[in-house]
Amino acid sequence: MSDFNRNELQAALVLIGLGIGCLIIALGYPMGTVVRMGAGFFPVALSVLLIGLGAVLAWQSRTAEKTEVVLRLRPFVMILGGILAWALMVDRIGFLPATAILVVLCAMVERETTWRSALLLTAGLCVFGWLVFIVGLKIPLSMLGG
Amino acid sequence: MDLISGLALGIETAITAEALLFCFLGVTIGMFIGVLPGIGPLAAVAMILPITYHLEPMAALIMLAGIFYGAQYGGSTASILLNLPGTSTTAVTAIDGYPMAKQGRAGVALFITTLTSFFGGCFAIVLLMSFAPALGAMALKFSSAEYFSIMLLGLIAAATMSLGNPLKGVASVVAGLMLAMVGMDTTSGQLRYTFGILELQDGLNLVAMAMGLFGVAEILKNAGTPERDASQLQKVRMRDLVPTRKDLSQCWKPAIRGAGIGSFIGTLPGAGPTLAAFLSYALEKRVARDPSRFGRGAIEGISAPEAANNASTQAAFIPTLALGIPGDAAMAVLLGAMMIHGIQPRPEFFTEHADLFWGLVVSFWVGNLMLLVLNIPLIGIWVRILTIPKRILFPAVTFFICVGVYSVNNSPFDVLMVIVFGIVGYLMNAFQYPTAPLLMGFILGPMIEQHFRRALLFSRGDLTTFIDRPISAAFLAAAAILFVAMLLPSLKARFGKSAAAKKSQESASAE
Numbered sequence: 001m002s003d004f005n006r007n008e009l010q011a012a013l014v015l016i017g018l019g020i021g022c023l024i025i026a027l028g029y030p031m032g033t034v035v036r037m038g039a040g041f042f043p044v045a046l047s048v049l050l051i052g053l054g055a056v057l058a059w060q061s062r063t064a065e066k067t068e069v070v071l072r073l074r075p076f077v078m079i080l081g082g083i084l085a086w087a088l089m090v091d092r093i094g095f096l097p098a099t100a101i102l103v104v105l106c107a108m109v110e111r112e113t114t115w116r117s118a119l120l121l122t123a124g125l126c127v128f129g130w131l132v133f134i135v136g137l138k139i140p141l142s143m144l145g146g
Numbered sequence: 147m148d149l150i151s152g153l154a155l156g157i158e159t160a161i162t163a164e165a166l167l168f169c170f171l172g173v174t175i176g177m178f179i180g181v182l183p184g185i186g187p188l189a190a191v192a193m194i195l196p197i198t199y200h201l202e203p204m205a206a207l208i209m210l211a212g213i214f215y216g217a218q219y220g221g222s223t224a225s226i227l228l229n230l231p232g233t234s235t236t237a238v239t240a241i242d243g244y245p246m247a248k249q250g251r252a253g254v255a256l257f258i259t260t261l262t263s264f265f266g267g268c269f270a271i272v273l274l275m276s277f278a279p280a281l282g283a284m285a286l287k288f289s290s291a292e293y294f295s296i297m298l299l300g301l302i303a304a305a306t307m308s309l310g311n312p313l314k315g316v317a318s319v320v321a322g323l324m325l326a327m328v329g330m331d332t333t334s335g336q337l338r339y340t341f342g343i344l345e346l347q348d349g350l351n352l353v354a355m356a357m358g359l360f361g362v363a364e365i366l367k368n369a370g371t372p373e374r375d376a377s378q379l380q381k382v383r384m385r386d387l388v389p390t391r392k393d394l395s396q397c398w399k400p401a402i403r404g405a406g407i408g409s410f411i412g413t414l415p416g417a418g419p420t421l422a423a424f425l426s427y428a429l430e431k432r433v434a435r436d437p438s439r440f441g442r443g444a445i446e447g448i449s450a451p452e453a454a455n456n457a458s459t460q461a462a463f464i465p466t467l468a469l470g471i472p473g474d475a476a477m478a479v480l481l482g483a484m485m486i487h488g489i490q491p492r493p494e495f496f497t498e499h500a501d502l503f504w505g506l507v508v509s510f511w512v513g514n515l516m517l518l519v520l521n522i523p524l525i526g527i528w529v530r531i532l533t534i535p536k537r538i539l540f541p542a543v544t545f546f547i548c549v550g551v552y553s554v555n556n557s558p559f560d561v562l563m564v565i566v567f568g569i570v571g572y573l574m575n576a577f578q579y580p581t582a583p584l585l586m587g588f589i590l591g592p593m594i595e596q597h598f599r600r601a602l603l604f605s606r607g608d609l610t611t612f613i614d615r616p617i618s619a620a621f622l623a624a625a626a627i628l629f630v631a632m633l634l635p636s637l638k639a640r641f642g643k644s645a646a647a648k649k650s651q652e653s654a655s656a657e
Contacts, residue, residue, distance in 0.1 A: 008577070015321075022324055022339070025339060029338060030336065034607035034609075035603060035607035037603075038336075039334045042323075042595045042598070046323050046324045046327070047324070050317070050320050053313060053316060053320060056313060071576075072370060075365070075366050079369060079540075079544060082544065083561060083565050086548045086561065087548070087559075087562050090548075102545055103541045103545055106541035106545075107537055109369045109540070110369065110373070110535075110537035110540070112535065113537045118541075121538055121542070125541070125545050133553065137197065137199075137200060139549070139553045140556055
């Protein structure tokens with residue numbers, strides 16, 4: 001078991017878990033008959049398939065080649081954080097500040113970024129975004145404030 | 147409608163100032179995106195989609211399609227010059243293209259790939275013109291049973307023909323189908339998997355999903371890694387582009403073979419340009435008199451896959467337009483775009499929307515011609531694009547993703563879904579589960595469920611309806627063969643390790 005692949009097994013177990021979760025919910029929907037299938041039929045069938053596939057993949061993971069999964073926290077936190085901030089704040093504090101937060105956070109992921117270049121980029125994207133999306137396409141967002 | 151009057155109608159609709167402008171915009175954006183490593187045509191189409199809402203369906207379609215095939219042209223530039231494929235479909239081009247660049251023949255390689263791309267594209271457009279309406283006419287006789295079976299074939303093709311473990315592809319498709327269940331069931335009105343969240347009642351947003359899986363996931367993978375080395379980038383001058391007579395005589399046969407393979411693969415629902423490029427490269431290596439030249443700058447090694455991936459991209463429009471079944475994941479997004487514009491691709495498309503179909507075909511000719519003309523003289527500009535650093539590129543792309551997704555429904559909730567699918571896509575990549583089949587499953591999910599239920603309603607619950615009808619049976623048989631054929635290698639590896647070892651030894655000695 002020296003080449004035991006933990007990652008492959010974990011992924012397969014997640015599939016099984018998802019399948020079980022979906023199955024439990026799907027059992028609450030009307031199944032109907034074969035002629036008049038209810039809303040529950042397809043989800044139940046798919047859940048069972050998912051569980052089955054997960055089981056086979058878990059079995060296969062015993063012999064699967066070892067893979068390495070590297071998680072780098074920095075891009076995750078800053079890029080996803082930037083998108084999260086934009087989504088939560090854009091209709092509260094306005095298009096300009098939300099975009100500034102997003103762009104600066106994303107730019108700071110790269111180590112070569114300087115404050116100067118980040119701010120220049122922010123300014124450029126704000127102007128471009130304002131022209132294309134708000135003036136041009138008339139997306140209902142205000143520049144500042146909600 | 148026959149070919150000539152169809153073309154005449156197409157020229158009438160596609161050769162207008164407006165249509166030409168949007169065709170030009172589309173192919174230029176596609177080319178640009180294709181050159182940039184890491185952002186594929188899928189994310190590009192999804193990003194531009196919101197901008198097209200305000201256009202006429204015709205202009206929108208011409209532009210979106212242009213992005214799609216334009217990216218195939220651009221993708222080879224990064225492959226050849228930096229050994230970094232601009233899109234996954236041009237990964238094969240790097241194998242022989244990069245060695246050519248190192249030998250100082252980058253210009254020739256770029257010229258040849260542009261030329262063969264053009265050839266492959268044109269080859270498939272001819273097929274599209276001649277066969278898509280016929281297929282549409284045939285499909286008029288399809289009932290729900292046939293539709294279910296052909297979609298199943300498409301899903302199995304999408305699952306098994308991605309590289310890697312085919313079972314993971316199947317799992318990915320099933321997960322995609324499951325995601326399609328979210329929202330209101332169209333037949334009964336029952337809400338499924340909405341967890342009381344109002345925004346989920348209409349189902350998950352396709353654009354948000356595509357952007358997360360293919361845009362954000364890719365950025366998460368590459369952000370913060372060392373900047374790619376652009377210092378070794380060669381200057382490409384116009385006179386470097388001229389191929390020798392020998393180059394040309396070596397590349398036309400592989401280009402024809404590549405275009406053939408690409409058209410065939412592209413027409414299959416579910417199988418896309420990446421597979422076409424890989425297959426045609428493998429074929430060239432097999433038929434070559436001296437296979438050892440491959441990987442060291444063989445011109446056949448760039449001309450065949452480039453013809454193949456462009457042919458496949460154009461041929462993918464055949465099932466998409468005739469049956470409403472996308473040829474690959476990027477086509478699936480395009481299909482979504484057509485539906486947003488109120489065009490339901492189905493067999494009647496060719497008669498009801500004859501102007502759209504022929505206009506699109508003519509715009510393909512125009513677009514391919516524009517790409518040929520754009521690509522070669524402007525090669526210096528495309529090379530410069532490769533030097534845009536990630537610290538500018540990634541924040542800009544993330545910003546466009548946010549605004550683009552927001553503007554689909556003016557909904558911040560959709561932007562939050564991008565985060566979710568970004569994480570999902572990142573994890574799937576990390577654990578080597580293909581993401582494109584997930585999207586295919588999601589797009590086909592509602593249709594396949596509806597047709598399955600309807601087919602059984604018509605047959606009064608008799609499951610044999612799927613094999614009693616000959617066309618449906620043929621699709622199912624094809625699906626079964628595909629499934630078994632793709633599982634065979636892994637079964638072989640399990641039960642006959644010695645045979646596999648022998649085979650790999652053989653191929654190793656052939657390298």
